[in-house]
Amino acid sequence: MTVIAFVVGVVLLVVGLAASIALHEVGHLVPAKTFGVRVGQYMIGFGPTLWSRRRGETEYGFKAIPLGGYISMAGMYPPSRAEGRAGGGFFATMVQDARTANDETLDGDDGERVFYRLPVYQRVIVMLGGPLMNLVLAIVLFTVLLSGIGLQTATTTVASLSECVPATVGAECTAQDPAAPSQAAGLEPGDVIVSVDGTPVSTFAEASAIIQASPGEQLTLVVERDGAQQTLTATPATISSTDADGQTTQIGFLGIAPTAEYVRQPITAGPQAAFENVAAVAEVIWQLPIKVWDTAVDLVTGQERDPNGPLSVVGAGVLAGEVASADAPVLNRVAGILGLLASLNIALFVFNLIPLLPLDGGHVVVALWDGLKRAWAKLFRRPPPKPVDATKLVPLTFVVVIGLIVMGAVLILADIFNPVSLF
Template identity: 25%
Template sequence: METLIMVGQLLLGLSILVGVHEWGHMVAAKSFGMRVEKFSIGFPPKIWGKQIGETEYSIGAIPLGGFVKITGMIDESLDTKTLNAEPEPYEFRAKPAWQRLIVMMGGIIVNVITGIIIFIGLALVNGEAYLPKDKLNEHGIIAYDLGEQLGFKTGDKILSINGQEYERFSDLLSPDLLLGSDNYYTVLRNGEEIRVEMPNDFIDKFADKKNRVSVIEPRIPFSVQSVVPGSLASDAGLKAGDEIISVNGVQTRYFDQLSAILDSLKGQPITLQAKRDGEIVDMSTTVGGDGTLGFIAQYELDYVSRDFTFTEAVGEGTYNAFAVVWLNIKGFQKMIAGDVDVRKSLSGPIRIATFFGGTWDWNNFWRIVGLLSMVLAFMNFLPIPALDGGHVMFLTWEIVTGRKPSDRFLENAQKVGMVILLSLMAFVIINDTISLF
């Protein structure tokens, strides 16, 4: 069922994104009097179609893209049978270069607008919640394996990033930081300030499927929220509101401390101390075979939360949308510099489906769709023949120089671009498949 939900979200998300992208091309073309022969979400074979006026609207069986067929335009269909005749007034090639440029930019523009609207909506609906630096440093961090490889230790208090103040816990491993270079942290450890360097290729380890656990997390004080009836904790006399302060004389102020010691004493008898209404209560029990006692913890961290006004949401959403584009640019720079393994950085449909997850969460769904909308706009703007950016490149050349590339040149460029795109698609699908194992 989880797989079906992943696939369902992927197909719905791609259909929305492809639909609005191709709609942007079509609306621009029709507004300049160009004939649009076909509008398709998905690639052939066609599973549904309907002719409305001069345009056939259809859904293809391969849901990994879509297309708009504009008369007189050399596109992925490579239909050039009419190019030897004089252009008709309604053809793409008969229109001024600036109109053709707007048509080719139409899909990119609509994807950007879609991404901005989604991020504004998310900001307006969800507001924001974050753990500020001062609350984080009351207790410090938990360092997991990858965090320890980086140089952190559990209990560290992080004072600054690159010598600069930071505002919240999420800043410590923000995408912008991970994609940067020569970054370092200043931490307070046992009363001493220590510099922790982040290697420029750290994002490669962070992106590895084997490291999909947290690098660092806030260290969390806890108390007992409720006790499972009939459990070992219940038999020992543990009650809601208790604070477990030690096990076998070892301090357990934080939940990671308690988890570690219980995991090391599975099935063994223990003594524990709890603070209850200001008094210390001694108890004895046995640790379960799974390393638990049978209670639900209540975590005690003071997160800051706030709602956005509409004006604030517009600013926040627009910033978040364009941050996606900036991060893609930095990601490409990392790949070119050799700091990032391309196999870990490029995602195809299989890996994208896993981003949606196996449960249908509308908030997460729209967040991923908004992100993908901005990524689609960025990728389509790359100056590769067969992408919108390739057409934009040639049209910009025509506008600047006043010389139009020949139809033969454009046809050959389109073929080269199709080979590049098909090769890239094959690479990411094979890479996605390998990453599953």
């Protein structure tokens, strides 16, 4: 059953990712058609075509490698005759091949329904439409997760009592350890803590903060049991706690474990979580080459990977499988898959904004540069400049693609042989 659940989790992740890619391309397709650009293909995946159907002037279909998608717009770049043929050499040949492929989308003429002729703002809208679709989808998923299902929160309802007072936080009980103060105080599972030492509490974190700050001090607890309030007294024991910086402090310990429940958040929680994730993912993307290098080092040395580092699709699939097969309630597993898909869409949003071709951000930069040149010429009353020919950037694009392939391969190998695990 666990293996089946793991496979189900992987399949759900793949389907969700495919849907995210499809919607990303819809984000390009709709504004392109709205602005009159001729779109020849809308494809999910790369490589050989598995299935396609033509509707009007556009062929819609699926390809064999489901690691992305694209739409083929007429005249992404100006026709090659505007610049002439390139010279010899490997990169020059690549430039000419790109121009030839672009010319084929023009249907033999330099018509009006081409991308490069659009006003700058329309080209920017078309290219940003894909990433923005991923952002919107992430906001929807986070909203469903946080406002529909809720955020799992430790409540003031007592789930269980500790058997002893451990020497340090997290230590196992031994026969020599004294009984937990919660038992002497008369607390019972199911009690709802109303106030601690005269301070009303609505979350376990609030109750815990008062208890930890009061080692050795007698506290008055008001609890609700069977619909009636009772007043109890308890003296927290003193134990050692070590923080992330290695500093050891003495805190109060009562010995109660809270009940975790899903608490629905305000409707604004979804957008807030999405934009917080944007900032976190942007920080990872900004340092991506360094983080991939660190991942490669961890792979070779066998060290534990940074759980907040980059993942490949393989790694995301493994995490989805672990979530689906976890020994947890179904709602918890559904929430985990939704959170993972929302985070993947944030990653797609941020990654595609990188201002390098062939990514969407690179096309936005080309459009803005074209607009800047035209504005400069108009300001100084010069003749309109020729359209920016981005095929000249094919060598740089080639280097970027090779870099992405290498980093992707490193991450895939790391996710297979040194995976990040949630448990």
